[in-house]
Amino acid sequence: MLSTLFSAAAVTLAGLLPLPLPTDPATGGDTEPTTAQVEVAGALDAPDGRLKRGCKDYRYAYAVTTESDDWTFDITMQDRRGKGVNSQSLLGPNDDEAGVLTYRLCRWATVAGRFTLAGVLVSYDGDRQTSVTVTETFRLRRTRS
Secondary structure, three states, X not given: OHHHHHHHHHHHHHHHOOOOXXXXXXXXXXXXXXXXXXXXXXXXXXXXXXXXXXXXXXXXXXXXXXXXXXXXXXXXXXXXXXXXXXXXXXXXXXXXXXXXXXXXXXXXXXXXXXXXEEEEEEEEEOOEEEEEEEEEEEEEEEOOO
16 A cells, blocks of 8 residues: 555656756757847947036937837936936837937036946846846046136
């Protein structure tokens, strides 16, 4: 009776265990299911410049490369102290995959020096997400007044 019980348990467990992947006789190795890697890349570009008197608009360029139309690109800007001075979000397919964005800074409220743009691009392909981080640094110097 005990051997019958063990046989029943072994048959039950065998149905729950995953089956081994078939081997490819041509290569002698295991075959892995292949999934196409979606190419995802982002770029940010900001020129060095001067902080102008008063409140002025400045610009930076961005570019998104992905095979999917469903993506987000969240961009933040920090001054040399790490203080956030601007943020913007882009959404595909509503926003262009490349363009120029403007941001406003006021000289009286802005510390001159090195600024960092940090972008997080996330591409959605069904239930799979691919994420990349992009950074760009640039300098804004004070003008003599």
